[in-house]
Amino acid sequence: MLDQVEDGVYRRALELGGRPRLLEVRGGGDVEQPRLEVRLLDGPTGPDELVAAAELVARCFRIDDDLAPLDALGLADPAYGALLGRVRGLRALVMPSPFEALVWAIIGQQINITFAYKLKRVLVEQFGRTIEHGGRIFHLFPTAERLAALDPAELRPLQFSGQKARSIVELARLLADGQLDLPALGALPVAEARAVLIGLRGVGRWTAEYVLMRGLGARDELPAADVGLQIAAGRVYGLERRPTEPELRALGERWAGWRSYYAFYLWFSLVPGAGAG
DNA sequence: ATCCAGGCTCCTG
DNA sequence: CAGGAGCATGGA
Numbered sequence: 001m002l003d004q005v006e007d008g009v010y011r012r013a014l015e016l017g018g019r020p021r022l023l024e025v026r027g028g029g030d031v032e033q034p035r036l037e038v039r040l041l042d043g044p045t046g047p048d049e050l051v052a053a054a055e056l057v058a059r060c061f062r063i064d065d066d067l068a069p070l071d072a073l074g075l076a077d078p079a080y081g082a083l084l085g086r087v088r089g090l091r092a093l094v095m096p097s098p099f100e101a102l103v104w105a106i107i108g109q110q111i112n113i114t115f116a117y118k119l120k121r122v123l124v125e126q127f128g129r130t131i132e133h134g135g136r137i138f139h140l141f142p143t144a145e146r147l148a149a150l151d152p153a154e155l156r157p158l159q160f161s162g163q164k165a166r167s168i169v170e171l172a173r174l175l176a177d178g179q180l181d182l183p184a185l186g187a188l189p190v191a192e193a194r195a196v197l198i199g200l201r202g203v204g205r206w207t208a209e210y211v212l213m214r215g216l217g218a219r220d221e222l223p224a225a226d227v228g229l230q231i232a233a234g235r236v237y238g239l240e241r242r243p244t245e246p247e248l249r250a251l252g253e254r255w256a257g258w259r260s261y262y263a264f265y266l267w268f269s270l271v272p273g274a275g276a277g
Numbered sequence: 278a279t280c281c282a283g284g285c286t287c288c289t290g
Numbered sequence: 291c292a293g294g295a296g297c298a299t300g301g302a
Contacts, residue, residue, distance in 0.1 A: 112282040
């Protein structure tokens with residue numbers, strides 16, 4: 001599989017310095033002073049690779065975010081603050097590549113999450129490179145080049161809708177051809193990056209917001225059209241019905257500056273066993 | 278069968 | 291710019 005968490009240890013295969021590597025991250029320290037230990041499991045590690053791995057992990061785990069302001073915000077929003085108390089110290093995780101976030105968002109459009117995971121697994125297992133370690137196979141997420149080489153029709157038997165298949169292949173081609181530089185969007189003002197994303201076929205407001213927060217590390221995105229977020233917010237705030245998109249945006253207003261965390265924790269509250277109630 | 282799911286595009290007012 | 295029709299696909 002793609003991401004593996006076992007006994008609190010996170011492992012994942014990904015491309016580092018142009019080569020497939022198997023990364024391991026262990027948590028340490030405490031909420032006030034978190035510490036992450038990073039290792040590459042599949043062979044010797046040069047200093048450059050170690051630096052690259054550390055930078056990647058720092059970005060994905062947002063270790064530079066100082067979460068202290070969240071506590072104060074939580075006091076001003078008691079219902080949400082209760083959720084915040086259960087997840088204190090958790091960081092709004094960023095995916096290793098914005099391309100993966102983009103494809104994952106498109107997969108997730110208008111289908112239930114269980115089926116979305118199924119589609120992603122199929123994509124990864126069919127088209128991702130693999131690394132073997134410790135008798136196990138680890139898959140990398142497919143590269144844009146690999147997906148660009150597909151005919152959208154090849155995805156149809158894998159249960160992708162025609163529209164998803166077309167969007168994914170088209171976008172992969174834009175990346176592979178160098179017409180779209182997703183990482184570079186991270187350096188633009190968020191409003192500009194959002195405009196670029198929405199201009200892509202198959203990418204609407206929800207997908208753009210998702211990619212900004214989960215792929216590019218934007219800290220203030222709230223994909224308020226998300227049904228899951230609306231359901232979670234309805235529960236957290238004890239509402240009769242789930243909030244509409246504008247209502248959820250209004251709820252998120254006071255979390256300005258931290259709305260990606262706001263969203264991430266709401267999603268997290270839906271995970272079985274995460275104390276969602 | 279019916280409704281829904283981590284929406285999008287395109288077309289109207 | 292806001293709102294809505296139509297669309298696509300499998301799961302419960």
